[in-house]
Amino acid sequence: MKRLRIFLWGLVGVAMFLFGLFAYQLTQPKDEFVESAMIGEKIPPFDLRAAVEDRPGLASADLANGQAKLVNIFASWCVPCRAEAPHLETLRESGAEIVGVAIRDRPEDVARFLAVYGNPFTRIGADDISEVQLSIGSSGVPETFVVDGNGVITYQHIGDIRADDVPVILEKLREAGA
């Protein structure tokens, strides 16, 4: 009987622990994003063809040229990308160099998108099979990575950039040595 009682109080303990865990998780905001595990790592080698005619393509060597940059993962078919376009423009005006990676996109669609929403990019690589996206641990569009002059990722912003994200990103860019 004594063993049974100990066992039962143990069960009560387990139940209370679970209820506590449930209660705690209920109060926590749900984390929908999968963060990249590549922060602090060097961007793996890649070489993407140009996504549009008037900008060169993008290769990993371009990211290790001593200049810290923003790498913006976007696509013409992605709705939040349209919302973030003006803020990318603000970032460019504040002196950030932004390169783009267009995911699963046709050149004419990208060109049309840039014509309508502006083109803050110095280079745009076409990533037709999400190869670069997968290699840097990005799981959606849009995402923006801060990369330092050696091609090392220092920061990841998931989702579209809002107005109040702009100073944060500029600060991270400065920390990366821009």
Added chain:
Amino acid sequence: MIAEFGLVALWLAAALAGLQLFAGFMGLREGGEGIAVLARPAALVQALLCGVSFFTLLWLFARTDLSVALVASNSHSAKPLIFKLSGAWGNHEGSMLLWVTVMALAGGLIAFIERRLPEKTMLATLGAQAFVALGFYAFLLFSSNPFERLAVAPVEGNGLNPLLQDIGLAFHPPTLYFGYVGLSVAFSFVVGALLTRQVTPDFARVMRPWVLGAWCLLTIGITAGSYWAYYELGWGGWWFWDPVENASLMPWLAATALLHSVSVLAARDALRAWTVMLGVVAFSMSMVGTFLVRSGILTSVHAFAVDPERGSFILALLALNIGGALAIFATRAGTVAEGERFSVFSREGALVINNVALSAILGIVLLGTLYPLLTEAFDVRVSVGPPYFNPVGAIFLFPMLIVLAIGPILRWRGDSFARIRMPVLVLGGLLLVAMVALWAITGIGILPLLGLALALVVAVGSILPLRGRSVRRLPVAVWGMVIAHFGVAVTLFGMASDTAFQQERLVAANIGDVVEVGPWTAQLEAVSPVAGPNWTAIEARLSLRYEGQEVAEANPQARSFWSPPTETSEVALTTRWNGQLYTALGNQAEDGRWQLRLWWKPFVTWIWYGGLLIALGGALALVGRVVGDIRRRVAGRKIVDRKADEAAIAAGSGS
């Protein structure tokens, strides 16, 4: 007016539940007989009022009364009537109302017919039942009122989602709910028996039909859900260890253990503590499942009605009911007297192993399902999936299946190995031969190999109890056991053979191309557009040959619905006795070829046939027990009558 009528009925029902609670628990005290007589009538009237309330909601949905918020957001005047009605419980508020209604009906039923237990135990049971019900009433009335009105009625309702207009979908959730309610009744009986120290065989006999019924419904619910996921999701999987699936599996595991435990208690007055514990655990698992699904704290369940407020409400009920019941149990552990003794090598011994193994599997499913939640609290995200659940579950499942094969031929109380040496040797030999043969011939993985071999052993073992017995005189309940155990073997065989032998072909095909998969050849004859009431689709026509014989045509579709705009893949299933050919149509490539996905899935259908057999076995056992109870009651009455007659005769002759 009608909506208010339903709401008033619901409030009154809640008030009566309060009365039932009060009468039930006050009646337990000395001198409480006066109030105690109110408990049963309160339960009956409450059932009636709840029924009225739910009927009102059905009425509102049938008439598409758009001034009611729930109707406006979940129905549409253009829906077929059956889907209007099923819309009444196809949402959070309505499903909760259905839940309390079924609960109230069950409470009314036990209040009306159940006279076998001591009156105090019945009072405590009704009190506990009212306590559980009150929680749900509060939930409904304070945070999920189904009868809420809109200030301005919209012109048309929102709920015309074609994906949800599915007959299976309309009846699947109620099946699971009824199962959960059955477990809640078992829980009430357990609390009643604990409070009045009456954990007896009588208590087990009274509780057993509820457990059996709940278990059958859960079995059907899980089987149907698995088949639905199989054909609807379009990739041929039938179990994903998704949190939502696990949430429905956990109460089933507990109910399975409870079912066996309660039978031992009824027949042999043993396993008292097990029965009580499993009764509490089974109901807590149904509440945990409901909580996980409704609160949305686990990824996957990001479906609908995800609302932290509701989540906290269910959590509070969970903590109150389960924490309370466990605490009562723990403080009264000493009063649950030790049951009858038995040797390990006996029917009871085998059932203890069954209980232990099922509980352990339940523990692992719970652990794997909740573990990501635990690590998330420390900002670490992990995923736990099939590569964890399958092998770890198998550690407990496979030994349990071996016990399942021989347990039913063991005698109660104690048995000798000499008596069952033959069948054990035969089964052991069978297992060994099957394993070696499969290993030598097929070279399949270890889990499916063990699964196939054990399916054979369980199938043979399950019919052993028929040996040497007159088939016609065998009790219905024993037939139920044999069929259910045989169903386990059938399901296991289906799972193992699909895992081991399924063949997959993904191709881009031109019209006229021939695709081979397993024994099948499929020729793409044509791809043409077709239209339905609220969709258009591209449909492929494939002519199929099985081992060279022209047998059938398959027409998989890629369907586009326009309101709301969604695309689905409607697979074509070609069923033979030995499996299914599963075909799906994908997109057209730029070069004009069509994406085709074909799977030959040997014996996959046996998974669900087995599930149905298990449920059928449960249903037979239920019928057998209930008929037995009624016979016993009639016989009891006859004895009373005869005694009265004899007394009358004696009195007559004496005068």
Added chain:
Amino acid sequence: MKHLIALLALALSTPLAAQDSLPPAPYAYNQLEDPALEEQARELMLTLRCLKCQSQSIADSDAPMAGDMRHQVRTRLAAGETPDQIRLWLIERYGDYVSYEPRVTASTWPLFVIPFVLLLIAGLIIRGRLVARGKPEGGAAG
């Protein structure tokens, strides 16, 4: 359950507006020539999580990104990598979340220890029965 999977399917079925326009990657919907390699690919894909979907493996998903991940798996296998290397490659990028096969790490060891504890408890309960035979005091779980 089915109910929820329906809604899940609903949530996953792609809204037409956000559809990308490119054809899928070559090995997203095509199998490898070598059946043995394809079998390895299938087994691996069933245990990798689709990052865009909720709770589906990349082998069960129509999401374009799942297709691109399948392409990575198949081309890497064809190039001679082992399934474990590919899994590790993805874990290096997305963390343990991407793999349905938990590794033994500082944060996951209870997943592997608790089953053994359960096995131990199960053994003790059954042994309690065995030892209790004949004694007046009974097994705890009776």
